Amino acid sequence: DIQMTQSPSSLSASVGDRVTITCRASQDISKYLAWFQQKPGKAPKSLIYAASSLQSGVPSKFSGSGSGTDFTLTISSLQPEDFATYYCQHYNSYPLTFGPGTKVDIK
Amino acid sequence: EVQLVESGGGLVQPGGSLKLSCVASGFTFSDSAVHWVRQASGKGLEWVGRIRTKANSYGTTYAASVKGRFTISRDDSKNTAYLQMNSLKTEDTALYYCTRHDWNEDWGQGTLVTVSS
Numbered sequence: 001d002i003q004m005t006q007s008p009s010s011l012s013a014s015v016g017d018r019v020t021i022t023c024r025a026s027q028d029i030s031k032y033l034a035w036f037q038q039k040p041g042k043a044p045k046s047l048i049y050a051a052s053s054l055q056s057g058v059p060s061k062f063s064g065s066g067s068g069t070d071f072t073l074t075i076s077s078l079q080p081e082d083f084a085t086y087y088c089q090h091y092n093s094y095p096l097t098f099g100p101g102t103k104v105d106i107k
Numbered sequence: 108e109v110q111l112v113e114s115g116g117g118l119v120q121p122g123g124s125l126k127l128s129c130v131a132s133g134f135t136f137s138d139s140a141v142h143w144v145r146q147a148s149g150k151g152l153e154w155v156g157r158i159r160t161k162a163n164s165y166g167t168t169y170a171a172s173v174k175g176r177f178t179i180s181r182d183d184s185k186n187t188a189y190l191q192m193n194s195l196k197t198e199d200t201a202l203y204y205c206t207r208h209d210w211n212e213d214w215g216q217g218t219l220v221t222v223s224s
């Protein structure tokens with residue numbers, strides 16, 4: 001099985017900050033990588049698929065990059081509604097696996 | 108608008124069974140693979156399994172943790188997917204979501220399954 005890791009596990013940031021979250025796969029997954037945002041008590045929301053493609057309706061302050069084993073999610077200017085937990089997930093093969101999550105909270 | 112609505116969760120004793128449903132709307136259900144993902148309280152996301160389309164012979168794949176106990180099926184005439192859960196364990200306690208596509212593009216609101224005596 002492909003293992004997904006994320007760093008950091010949590011971070012504190014201020015409104016307006018640029019935030020970068022890293023996701024690493026235990027083996028080459030090409031660009032089969034998705035990112036999700038989850039707020040407390042809510043279902044996850046898809047942000048990005050194919051490593052860098054923005055889902056319809058997702059603001060352009062979110063961007064993704066990477067291929068192979070190393071990926072990043074960047075939020076260009078953090079806003080109050082962006083404080084949440086972010087997960088990566090590969091879909092290169094089965095079983096699909098998620099990263100452990102990165103919690104972004106207010107500094 | 109794409110909608111996925113899960114139902115069927117509840118309290119069940121260890122060793123018991125439960126069948127979850129996922130009703131879809133807003134897209135061509137018969138053309139989409141359906142996945143189930145679960146999340147224990149305060150924990151991360153765990154993929155449970157998926158069912159492919161008729162064109163792909165309704166192929167199913169499961170996580171090792173549920174293989175042999177859980178079965179995913181679908182009824183395209185009802186735009187509904189199912190998750191039959193047998194031999195339930197306390198560690199199966201979680202919020203269960205249905206999603207579509209391998210990249211889990213759309214999610215339902217989830218249905219809570221509690222396995223406890």
